Amino acid sequence: MRYSRQILLAGFDLDKQEILINSRVLIIGVGGLGCAASQYLAASGVGQMTLVDDDVVELTNLQRQVLHDEASIGEKKVVSASRSLQRINSNVSVSLIEERQSQSELLALVKRHDMVLDCTDNLQTRNTLNRVCYQALTPLISGAAIRMEGQVFCVIPQQKSACYHCISRYFGEQSLSCVEAGVMSPVVGVIGSMQALEAIKVLCGYGEAPVNKLQIFDGMTSQWQSFQVNSDASCEVCGAAQKHSDE
Numbered sequence: 001m002r003y004s005r006q007i008l009l010a011g012f013d014l015d016k017q018e019i020l021i022n023s024r025v026l027i028i029g030v031g032g033l034g035c036a037a038s039q040y041l042a043a044s045g046v047g048q049m050t051l052v053d054d055d056v057v058e059l060t061n062l063q064r065q066v067l068h069d070e071a072s073i074g075e076k077k078v079v080s081a082s083r084s085l086q087r088i089n090s091n092v093s094v095s096l097i098e099e100r101q102s103q104s105e106l107l108a109l110v111k112r113h114d115m116v117l118d119c120t121d122n123l124q125t126r127n128t129l130n131r132v133c134y135q136a137l138t139p140l141i142s143g144a145a146i147r148m149e150g151q152v153f154c155v156i157p158q159q160k161s162a163c164y165h166c167i168s169r170y171f172g173e174q175s176l177s178c179v180e181a182g183v184m185s186p187v188v189g190v191i192g193s194m195q196a197l198e199a200i201k202v203l204c205g206y207g208e209a210p211v212n213k214l215q216i217f218d219g220m221t222s223q224w225q226s227f228q229v230n231s232d233a234s235c236e237v238c239g240a241a242q243k244h245s246d247e
Helices: 014-023 032-044 059-063 075-087 103-111 121-136 185-204 239-247
Strands: 024-030 048-052 093-097 115-118 138-148 149-155 211-216 223-228
Touching: 014 185, 024 059, 032 048, 032 115, 032 138, 032 185, 048 075, 075 093, 103 115, 103 121, 115 121, 115 185, 121 138, 121 149, 138 185, 149 185, 185 211
Parallel strands: 024 048, 024 115, 048 093, 115 138
Antiparallel strands: 138 149, 149 211, 211 223
């Protein structure tokens, strides 16, 4: 009964709900995006989640990181978020990692999960996570939000899709964060919710995942734009992987 409103959806049956219940999702970053995405995944019935974040809750986080509250200030984000997620759905198993992971540690961690959500706030970590997910053949839903803008990008290695490096190499050395540029609270909610939606679709094979598409949200005009991104044969991540598989 708990998930009856999902099971009622055309094409989404008990079997797909069972897939969710048995799914293992890795969430890197429990800030604005991670809070928004994880609460919907928990409510939807994803059975196991692993939260990775080495940061603590600060007063300035409370404007947008909705799993944390005033009593959480000074506490590890993964601990605060896990407590809130358990209140949403006590049937969800939540594992916590409070330290930054090396690339080799990330690879081992990714291999133990069915889906990865990139909810980080810096380009270097996103590129590392993208490389590891492609190597492990694990789907990745990447999100980013700043000011009044956001983006969502799905990487599906089994489909030899374009990867995050195909677009990030055009970003240059941009390193702006919410600290310097600011961010509107609901914008991270919009992007995080979209990450959760795409994750559910990919996990269950439900609907059409936006593979090879960069989705951009403009909060000032409330409009979405979608841009085709083709896998580049010269890309050092997905291009190299395709070349190796062809050989």
